[in-house]
Amino acid sequence: MVTRRITEEPAFVLHRYDWSESSLILEVFTRHHGRVALAAKGVKRPTSNFRPVLLPLQPLRLGYAGEGEVRTLKSAEWAGGHVMPTGESLLSGYYLNELLIRLLARDDPHPALFDIYAQVVRLLASEHGEVLQAALRAFELLLLREAGLLPALDMQTLTLSPLDARASYCLVPEGGLRLAQAQDRARLDGAQWSGLHAALAPEASFLDALRACAAVASELKPQLRVLLHYHCGGGTLRTRQLMMDLQNL
Template structure:
């Protein structure tokens, strides 16, 4: 895919130094995830080349590695702190790890753009993360039904199910490790997070669903979150 030098919305997912004064930046755009060299990264453009800031960017080049022609802020920065910051870094890492380069996903871009202000506003994190994980899986073709099992039967509230990542939900007879209750799955299908146990079950389900696509490598953002320092108490 070649990019004409026209402005397009973008977000920085990750940036690292490149050569003497440049940066190698992973961007999310409606046209997909792309990597580009940002020259003069210590100047004005480098000041806005940070995660969670709505940007307007121009990219040049026909190869997989683009060059940033212009980069400007295009909205109010989403100021994430504490657990919301770790959550935003987690979303960025998922996109870098799972989203193929230059594969357009405009609806996923809009979902990401809508999620960041909610994180910044202090909305409950777990529903936002589960919704984004689900959208990402669905966009990549890895989604599955939450209210129908692999043989086409409706999920029963009192049933037990296990996830087959490449197929969907399989009914089982006995409670085993990693099993899901039908009532929790049905609550997830309706995004009813008031149902007891639904959020915890959704977290387990998304971890199981994402694991085969992460290649066995742990997520750095998840490790950072788990190892974060607890606030000092006087």
């Protein structure tokens, strides 16, 4: 039996689990093969060359082999580019990683989403904190789209009726995009939803999505939070709970 071997694969570490006293199981997001679980044997030893490399939010080139659910890490190199995000940006990066683990199936490639994630991580590591919320909202929308969980934003989901540019609409679990009701605090008008729809088109760039979200980030946040909570299976995300705990200190 020939063992499949992958070399020089662009990747990011999403999470690390203890496997033994000296080894880890890694959840990694690769460009061409999607989310993959890897056994990193001996990586916790002080003499391991992998130990200072296998960090989250850092661009890597990985080599691994195997056919089962958990493959074996063979090589790892830092691809360079930026330093580790800190503070709120670091927590935001961990939040994105948790979303990827919750919403993407293993071995399901999403090269376009990988490239967008890499852009967001570079942004988190930069000094442009003023665009952090817009970047998070843009990534959430693009992730939901890639996972097949985002309804069309240029029509009402249940009726397929076109949006009235001046009417208000909400994005809700199961119901998709619908007319806002009196009790709905978070809402966008039809023109704003249509603008987001255009900015999320396959031919649009991440910068287009970033610009569209910047103008409506505060209104989008609670709607996307409920939608993501629904699709992640309920329960508060660990990183979101950590952010709330820190804010309450």
